[in-house]
Amino acid sequence: MSDLVDKLQRLSLIDLKEEEKERIGRDVQKILQFFNKINELDLSNVEPLFHPISQGKLRKDVAQSSLTQGEALSNVKRKENGFIVGPSTYGD
Amino acid sequence: MPKIGLEVHVHLNTLKTKLFCSCSSDYINKDPNTNTCPVCLGLPGAIPVLNEKALTYAIMVALALNCEIAPALVFSRKHYFYPDMSKNYQISQYDGPGSMAVAKSGVLEITNKKIRIRRINIEEDPAKIIYPTGSMLTSKYTLLDYNRSGIGLLEIVTEPDIESPKEAREFLEKLRSILEHLGVCNCDMEGAMRADVNVSVEGGERVEVKNVGSIKDVENAIKYEIARQKAAIIQGLKVERETRHWDSERGISVPTRTKETDEDYRYFPDPDLPPYPISKDLIKKITAEMPELPDARVKRLVEQYGISRKEASILVMDKALADFYENTAKLYKDYKKLANLILNDYLRWLNDKNIRASESRATPEAIAKLLSLLDKGVITIKIVKEVLPEIVLKGADPDQLIKESQLTAIRDLEYLEKVVEEVIKEDKDAAEAAKNDPKVINFLVGKVMKRTGKRADPQLTNELIRKKLGV
Ligand SMILES: [Zn+2]
Numbered sequence: 001m002s003d004l005v006d007k008l009q010r011l012s013l014i015d016l017k018e019e020e021k022e023r024i025g026r027d028v029q030k031i032l033q034f035f036n037k038i039n040e041l042d043l044s045n046v047e048p049l050f051h052p053i054s055q056g057k058l059r060k061d062v063a064q065s066s067l068t069q070g071e072a073l074s075n076v077k078r079k080e081n082g083f084i085v086g087p088s089t090y091g092d
Numbered sequence: 093m094p095k096i097g098l099e100v101h102v103h104l105n106t107l108k109t110k111l112f113c114s115c116s117s118d119y120i121n122k123d124p125n126t127n128t129c130p131v132c133l134g135l136p137g138a139i140p141v142l143n144e145k146a147l148t149y150a151i152m153v154a155l156a157l158n159c160e161i162a163p164a165l166v167f168s169r170k171h172y173f174y175p176d177m178s179k180n181y182q183i184s185q186y187d188g189p190g191s192m193a194v195a196k197s198g199v200l201e202i203t204n205k206k207i208r209i210r211r212i213n214i215e216e217d218p219a220k221i222i223y224p225t226g227s228m229l230t231s232k233y234t235l236l237d238y239n240r241s242g243i244g245l246l247e248i249v250t251e252p253d254i255e256s257p258k259e260a261r262e263f264l265e266k267l268r269s270i271l272e273h274l275g276v277c278n279c280d281m282e283g284a285m286r287a288d289v290n291v292s293v294e295g296g297e298r299v300e301v302k303n304v305g306s307i308k309d310v311e312n313a314i315k316y317e318i319a320r321q322k323a324a325i326i327q328g329l330k331v332e333r334e335t336r337h338w339d340s341e342r343g344i345s346v347p348t349r350t351k352e353t354d355e356d357y358r359y360f361p362d363p364d365l366p367p368y369p370i371s372k373d374l375i376k377k378i379t380a381e382m383p384e385l386p387d388a389r390v391k392r393l394v395e396q397y398g399i400s401r402k403e404a405s406i407l408v409m410d411k412a413l414a415d416f417y418e419n420t421a422k423l424y425k426d427y428k429k430l431a432n433l434i435l436n437d438y439l440r441w442l443n444d445k446n447i448r449a450s451e452s453r454a455t456p457e458a459i460a461k462l463l464s465l466l467d468k469g470v471i472t473i474k475i476v477k478e479v480l481p482e483i484v485l486k487g488a489d490p491d492q493l494i495k496e497s498q499l500t501a502i503r504d505l506e507y508l509e510k511v512v513e514e515v516i517k518e519d520k521d522a523a524e525a526a527k528n529d530p531k532v533i534n535f536l537v538g539k540v541m542k543r544t545g546k547r548a549d550p551q552l553t554n555e556l557i558r559k560k561l562g563v
Contacts, residue, residue, distance in 0.1 A: 011356060013173045050190035056165075056366035058144035061107055064114035072125045072133060072238070080224075082124040083235035086175030089221065089228065 001025045094318050095298075096260055097252035098310070099288040100267060102277050103217070104149055104244035111216045111244035112140030112183065112365075119239040120282060132216075132242030134179030139364055142167075146244045149276040150194045150214050151370070151378050153246055156270050156385055157209050159198030161375060164367040165214075166191045171358045175234050176218035176241075184215035184247075186359040194370075200250075200270075201387075202262045208251040217243040228337065229346065246276075252290065257314040260289075264307045265409050269386045272411035280450055289338075291317040296324070296331030301345050304338045313338045316345055389414065397427035406435055413439070413449035416456060423460035430463060437477055441484045453487030462490040470494070474546045508540070508548060512556045515539045527563050 005025045009016050016024065066072075069082050078085035107117050113131035130138035147165060154161050168191045169181040185193045198209030219241040223231035248267070254260050268285060271277040279285050287310050292298040299321065301313045321331045336345040384392070386408045393404035393414070407414040417434055424430055438459070442452060462483065465471045471479075471494060482488040515536055516523040526532040533554060540553045 011171075011358070048190060050166075050361045051363065051366040053366040056368040057141065058147065058368065059114070059141040061109050061143050061145040062114065063109050063116045066115045066127050066129055067133075069123060069126045072128045080235060082126075083222065083237055084125065084175075086221070086234040086236050088231060088233055089175065 001029060004028060093255045094291060094293045094314075094321075095252040096254035096256075096314055097290040098248075098250045098254065098260060098263065099290070100248045100250075100264070101217075101286045101288075102153075102246045102248065102271060102279075103281070103284045104146055104246060104276055105278050105281055105284055106275055107143060107145055107149070107244055109143055110242035111143055111146055111214070113138075113242055115242065117243055119243065122239050124235075124237040125239065127239035128241065133238055134177070134241075140183060140362075142365065142368065143244060146214060147194075147368070147370075148378060149244075149274070150212065150246060151375060152274050152382060153248070153271070153276060154195030154198065154212055155375075155379060155382060156274060157195075157198035157200055157212070157248070159195035159209060159212060161195050161370060162192045164192075164369045165194055166367045167214075167362045167365040168359045169362050170215075172356075174218070175236055176221050178219075178238075178241075182216060182218065183362055183365070184359075185213040187211070188359055190361045191359070200263065200266060202259065202266055205253075205259070207253045207259075207263050210249045210251050212249070213247040215245050215247055217241065217245050252292075257311040257318075260314055261307055261311045264310060266386065268307070269409050269411060273383055273385055273389070275383065280448055289313050289317070291321065293318060293321045293325065293331070296321050297333040299331065299333070300335045301338050302335055302348065305340060309338060309340050312343055313345060316343065320345070393418075397421060397431070399428060399431045403431050403435055406439075407431070410449045412452075416449055416452070416454075416459075420456035420459050423456055424463050426463070426467070430459070433459070433463065433476070433480075437480050438484060441481050445485065452484050454483045455487070458483050458488075458490055465490060465494065469549060472546065472549055474541070474550075478546070508544075508553060508556055509560075511540050511543055511548070512536075512553065512560055515543065516557070516560060523561060526557070527561055533557055533561075533563075 002021065002025060005016070005021050005028065008024075008028070009021075073079050073082070073084065076084050104111075105117060109115060109117055110132055113129050115127055115129050115132055119127050131140050142165070151161060166185065167183050168186040168188070170184040170186070171181045173180055185191065187193055187196075193211040193213050195212040196210065198212070199206050200209060201207075217240055219236050219238040221228075222235040222237065224233065224235050225231045250263070254263060264285070264287070268277075268279045271285075272279055277284055283305065285307075287304050289301045289304055289310055290298050291301065291314055299317060301317060304310050304313050317336075324331050335348050337348045338345050389408050390401065390404040393399060393407065394401055397404075407417050413434070417431065420430055420434075421427055438452075438454070442449060462471075462476055462479070466473060466476050475494070479488070479490060479493050482493055483490060519536070519539070522532055522536060526536055536557050537548075537550055537553050540548050540557075541550065
């Protein structure tokens with residue numbers, strides 16, 4: 001279990017304290033047990049269903065107006081000359 | 093033999109809109125973040141809807157590359173945390189439970205060899221990252237422009253069948269020509285074709301070089317990687333599986349982020365995009381409407397214009413060049429002479445300036461006129477070659493050009509005879525030798541050319557000299 005929590009921590013790019021790891025480990029355990037219930041069922045004759053809706057739809061290739069820069073950035077905390085400021089992408 | 097596989101990313105930049113929203117696909121040179129909507133910004137609750145034409149284009153490419161087409165179009169979420177993707181997943185395709193690529197198991201033929209295509213994916217492009225204080229490797233923070241976010245891409249993945257940098261180049265040139273003939277990509281545009289390059293040499297693991305921006309760079313990156321990996325193995329070092337970044341300016345690859353295995357992306361079918369069936373009828377309809385492809389065009393050019401297969405292949409490698417040839421051939425009927433001019437001199441000037449045929453300023457009318465002037469003897473072949481760059485690079489009109497620079501050929505017999513007499517008189521030894529040696533006649537022709545500012549008609553001059561010398 002602690003391996004799994006370490007992996008989830010790494011994939012989510014977050015730092016967990018030891019006590020958080022324990023608590024989350026217990027939660028993850030519960031979630032997995034819950035889903036394991038499904039594994040108890042005999043589903044050998046059931047086709048897997050990946051979508052509740054059987055068919056998607058398509059859209060015509062016609063452009064519509066976009067948001068203004070002000071609208072697009074209205075929820076952005078850090079901006080610079082119309083860009084969104086993000087973290088460095090290299091190293092830790 | 094090194095093993096090379098390519099993952100080519102092709103911008104579907106002839107679409108009018110992005111892949112899953114109605115924002116314009118024309119994002120280049122716009123102010124940052126002025127070409128977005130809730131879908132391509134990745135705002136919670138925004139629902140993506142696929143561009144119908146993107147599916148048509150993907151099927152066209154799949155057919156052109158002889159692929160098997162999936163029974164349904166299914167999208168998966170590819171999860172990763174990076175500033176260029178605000179919703180923390182990219183809508184892509186994946187081979188796994190409940191999901192599959194739009195096409196697989198194809199083949200593209202290059203000279204004497206078949207390169208297998210593993211699969212074709214449709215996916216969205218992330219936002220553009222700018223590094224304000226240095227490079228990707230050194231910048232303290234990043235700036236993000238979401239104008240590009242959501243632009244439709246095809247990812248075309250080969251099997252590791254390529255064995256040299258040259259083969260990789262040929263594969264990419266042929267692929268580019270196919271994409272241009274299909275009209276799915278304007279490959280001259282910035283970033284329209286990028287590739288991830290996988291290279292492994294004997295005794296080493298596979299190394300991936302990410303995001304190489306041009307065909308020339310792919311060739312260079314492969315050359316560099318083969319040399320680097322071979323050198324490491326000779327020194328007894330291990331070549332481990334890793335991802336590297338291509339530094340185009342320095343011409344070297346550098347290591348990037350840590351290893352990522354496939355399952356780290358946690359793919360699963362995107363619940364926002366239910367499957368869309370690809371019917372036999374739809375494939376039939378698209379097959380019937382397919383434009384002419386490069387291989388068929390090469391064959392037709394050979395039959396229709398009587399040019400060689402090699403000539404036709406070079407023309408067709410650049411669609412705009414083949415179009416230019418055919419448009420000029422409507423106006424000028426000596427097809428071989430035309431092919432000769434375009435493939436030698438015309439192409440040389442394009443290559444010299446590192447531009448493609450689509451960027452040439454010459455019109456078919458100008459080239460047809462130039463060759464007609466040559467046929468009529470108004471100008472010499474030397475003059476043709478001299479004025480060509482002005483026509484190609486500046487769009488000059490041949491009539492105007494020749495009039496202004498007084499470059500018309502001299503066919504005035506009386507005048508030419510006079511110059512020939514002078515030249516023979518001045519160099520009696522050469523004149524004597526010329527009686528037994530045609531090479532010396534050419535030498536005398538050259539002298540006449542020089543004296544007339546290259547305007548003497550070489551054929552006529554040659555005849556006059558022979559007559560004068562009695563040979
Ligand atoms: Zn949008």
